[in-house]
Amino acid sequence: MDQSQFRGTYRPYISPRDPCPPILVKTFVLPPQLFTNFQQPGLTQNSPEEALKQGSLWPQLVDGFSREEGIS
Amino acid sequence: MWVYEKKLLYPVEVTTCNPMLAKYLMEQYGGADGELAAALRYMNQRYTVPDTVIGVLTDISTEEFSHLEMLATMIYKLTKDATPEQLEKAGLGAHFVNHGHSLFYNNAGGVPFTSTYIQSKGDPIADLYEDIAAEEKARATYQWLIDISDDPGVTDALRFLRERENVHSLRFRESVEILKDERDRKKIF
Amino acid sequence: MNANEEEWNMLKKVQQADFVVVELTLYTDTHPNDIEALKQWRDAIKEASRVRREYEARFGPLSLLSVPSSQALDVGWRWSNTPWPWQR
Numbered sequence: 106m107d108q109s110q111f112r113g114t115y116r117p118y119i120s121p122r123d124p125c126p127p128i129l130v131k132t133f134v135l136p137p138q139l140f141t142n143f144q145q146p147g148l149t150q151n152s153p154e155e156a157l158k159q160g161s162l163w164p165q166l167v168d169g170f171s172r173e174e175g176i177s
Numbered sequence: 178m179w180v181y182e183k184k185l186l187y188p189v190e191v192t193t194c195n196p197m198l199a200k201y202l203m204e205q206y207g208g209a210d211g212e213l214a215a216a217l218r219y220m221n222q223r224y225t226v227p228d229t230v231i232g233v234l235t236d237i238s239t240e241e242f243s244h245l246e247m248l249a250t251m252i253y254k255l256t257k258d259a260t261p262e263q264l265e266k267a268g269l270g271a272h273f274v275n276h277g278h279s280l281f282y283n284n285a286g287g288v289p290f291t292s293t294y295i296q297s298k299g300d301p302i303a304d305l306y307e308d309i310a311a312e313e314k315a316r317a318t319y320q321w322l323i324d325i326s327d328d329p330g331v332t333d334a335l336r337f338l339r340e341r342e343n344v345h346s347l348r349f350r351e352s353v354e355i356l357k358d359e360r361d362r363k364k365i366f
Numbered sequence: 367m368n369a370n371e372e373e374w375n376m377l378k379k380v381q382q383a384d385f386v387v388v389e390l391t392l393y394t395d396t397h398p399n400d401i402e403a404l405k406q407w408r409d410a411i412k413e414a415s416r417v418r419r420e421y422e423a424r425f426g427p428l429s430l431l432s433v434p435s436s437q438a439l440d441v442g443w444r445w446s447n448t449p450w451p452w453q454r
């Protein structure tokens with residue numbers, strides 16, 4: 106899954122007086138549904154097993170999320 | 178009416194005795210953007226929306242109740258055999274003296290559920306936009322819960338639930354599009 | 367594979383089949399004229415009830431819409447028996 110197409114980034118202002126070690130680039134989520142106001146018919150589907158595992162019948166609606174991404 | 182199904186929507190496996198994580202999960206159990214709020218919000222709005230979107234609200238509301246049951250299962254398992262000392266250490270001492278080992282519709286900070294968490298404006302667009310926002314807020318809450326969870330089974334279930342919010346959000350966005358189609362059409366009944 | 371594990375796995379099959387129905391129901395709610403999807407939705411419901419019958423023949427009804435077999439009652443299956451979903 107190419108997650109990067111569902112993420113945005115920005116560079117926050119950094120002050121020399123910020124107490125925590127600064128994070129130079131902040132990432133946030135732009136989930137798949139933002140880019141489809143109406144789902145097209147006939148999208149590729151997951152198998153039932155994969156659908157339950159991923160949380161959707163359609164892989165195109167899945168962006169995934171994990172701590173390892175380091176978003177927060 | 179509803180018929181009970183003696184199974185969860187998704188197989189939840191909890192591997193740790195972990196009252197601290199249970200406390201955090203309460204945000205999605207009895208919190209402002211939690212599953213109880215979602216289920217009640219949609220179930221109540223459905224009476225005063227155009228007929229074309231009643232199905233979506235009914236079916237998503239029903240699914241939210243199954244999410245509520247998944248959350249309950251996780252909280253129950255994480256606290257089932259925890260001692261009062263363990264609960265106290267996890268910040269659930271106040272919960273324990275009021276509720277014992279039982280669950281309650283509180284958020285992670287211990288604030289009890291209130292119907293002021295939900296809205297019903299009787300205006301289909303206002304209501305659907307609230308619903309889209311609610312789904313995105315639930316998605317965000319799941320992200321922060323995933324970041325803080327230290328139980329792999331719980332993390333897996335949270336990941337599933339987060340993905341469901343994506344799908345629900347899309348269905349509500351589509352509902353808005355369906356209502357936009359009603360514009361200016363001279364209808365002959 | 368012990369009995370508990372086998373039941374867990376068969377139940378998972380029901381959960382998978384039912385989930386496809388959940389997804390296609392929401393989809394057809396907003397796509398009532400997608401004939402292909404409606405056909406698939408119908409087939410998914412058939413498949414879900416087939417998988418459910420397989421589970422229920424071994425472990426008893428999952429809902430009060432399923433007819434319990436007389437053997438199930440003979441061997442002591444009751445609706446109110448444990449485990450409930452959150453206890454598994």
Ligand SMILES: [Fe+2]
Nearest residue numbers: 215341342345
């Ligand atoms: Fe939802």
